[in-house]
Amino acid sequence: MRVECIGLGKSFGSKRAVNDLSFVLEPGVVTGFLGPNGSGKSTTLRLMLDLDRGDGETLFDGKPLTEYSSISRVVGTHLDAKLFHPQRTARSHLRMLAAESRVSDERVDEIIEYIGLKDVAKKRAKTFSLGMAQRLGLAGAVLADPKVLLLDEPANGLDPATIHWLRDFLRQYAAMGRSVLVSSHLLSEMELMAERIIVISKGELLANESVNDFIKRNQSFALAVRVDLPDSLQSILANRGIDVQRDGDLLKVNMDSPRELGNLCFENSIRVWELYEERGSLEQTFLELTSQSEEYKIGGV
Template structure:
């Protein structure tokens, strides 16, 4: 299912929390939703689902969510870690959601096992840890095997094994043809998991592109090339408007260019390449570069 948001907006008091946010989520890929604290991720997700009133519209394969026959089959969302009754058992909680979306008891048992809650299915989740509560939320979201899965910070409170499990689960879910949209502050995790990213800062979209392109465009992406005549490569880089510095006796480091561009540059100088290595910035570094000016809440210098 293709999900299109157009012109989403929301004002709280005098603050424009989300402003003219438009993007498209495509099936078969996991889109990460990134942004500094308070940048509007949760608000955007709530607007998409009609849980918050605001401007703009979201279409699910061209339709409004309320016009779909069984909305739970279209989208499963987990936005709030403790969105369950603390005294109702996990199984009962899931059975109630199952009934509302035409899902049978077998699927409830299957999902309980899938998210690792089988042994506590008949416990009340009131005293659950954050990680356990996250599993209940995920179980609820995937119950009806929705076309679209939307999760707000699902790795919060999960231990490393659970994070790895969640990553594999979400990737498999996306690559089976579903549309997956996940917000997270765990950027190294997102780099392993996401195909595409939407980045927002101060309520507006700053980037909407593949993870590879996003990381590549970072000012911190560098390419190291080793050649016999570094001076010729440095001049060619300058002529091409690229920033380049020499490194060691035969190395040149070019900033902000792809390996292909640097390969062509060396080719122009008519000499063989001894080594060509991309020193890609991490998703984390690319994110920090991009959102430096869109940081709502910043800490002081660390001495």
């Protein structure tokens, strides 16, 4: 299902939390939703679901959510780890959610087992750790097998094994033609999980592209090479008008193709000891991009 957000906007008093935000979630893709604290991510998710009243609209295959009869088969949400009544058991909570789209009790039990909550299914949710609460939230989101998943910080509090499971699960879920939007602060995890990212800051859209394009766009040098004659290679590259930066015997070169650089060294009888792509990280790129627009800056250490 294609999700189209058109001109989303929201003000809290005089503060504009989200401003004219438009983007599209395509089916079959896990999209990461990034932004510094207070950038408007959660507000955007709430606007998409019409939980917050604001400007703009969100269309699910061209229709607003209110035009669908069974909402939880259209969109599954997990907006907060602790969105349950503490006195209610995990199974009762899921059965309650299941009522909206008449999901069977068998499916509830199946999800409970799948998500690893079988042993605590009849325990009150107030006894749950953050990780268990996150699992319960995820179980609720996927209960009716929705076509769209909107998840706000689903990996918070999860142990490494469960994060790994979550990553695989979301990629598989998207591979079945579903749209997945995941907001997270775990940038290294997002780099592995998402194919596309949407970056916002102060409620404004900063980027909406594939993870690779996002990283490359903000990266000066693509290749790093260590050779026996760095002076020679540096002058050869400079003569060809290619940007190069020297760090001892390591050269950082602004070229896209390792093969082309390797051939160039071979043609000039330069021995290559090491050649690799200088890949920037999502975290590094994200920090550079948002450093100017971060609202609640933290002091240096």
